[in-house]
Amino acid sequence: MRFKGALYRALNPIYAREPRSGRGAQLNGGRFNNRGVPALYTSLSILTAIREANQVGSLQPTTIVSYKAEVDRVFDSRDEAALAAYGMDAAALADITWRDQIKSSGEARTRAFARQLVKDDYHGLLERGFVHGSSPSDLNLVLWQWADEASSRLIVIDDENRLA
Structure with missing residues (x-):
């Protein structure tokens, strides 16, 4: 699918001057990227x-950034048949044990899935948010x-150059 519209990030203020860097995810890895891979x-x-x-504990200082996005080749994880073709399903995407999987086997299913999507030339993954308080309409890209x-x-929306 092609995504065109507004996107938002709530950044750790440390990364506010580099809102397109992907550095935090690169340093730590995430559910859908290995450490060393920007996302x-x-x-x-x-x-x-x-x-x-702000998934854990109290709300921490956060910088909100908005973007205008036009992204081709987005995998829509709401498509159950497309997920099944990759050996995935909604439960595997939502599995909170992905960090435990890395500790026990060195690999999380979600990271292996993302790596295959990148190999297949997808630019992104549209997926449902799974954090506490989320509903099926809460989507992430x-x-x-x-x-x-x-x-x-x-494109970062920063008409007044506040992030400079």
Whole structure:
């Protein structure tokens, strides 16, 4: 599918000056990227972005960034048949034990799935948010490829140059 619209991130203020870097995910890894691989974890709503960035404990200082996005080759994980073709299902995507899987076997199913999507030239993954308080309408778009180019355009909305 092609995604065109607004995206939001709730960033740790440390990364606020580099809202397109993917550095936090690169340093730590995430559900859909290995450590060392940059990724942008974005949401389709501001509230979803805040929930995703503050999953544990109390609300921490957070910088909200919005983007205009036009991204080709997005895998829509709401398509059960497409997921099944990759040996995945909604329960596997939502599995909270992905960190435990890495500790026990060195690999999380979600990371292996994402790596295959990248090999298959997907630029991103549209997936449901699974954090506490999320509903099926809370969607995230994880990006592995983004640029200023038309096929993976991601433009930071910062008309007043506040992030400079």
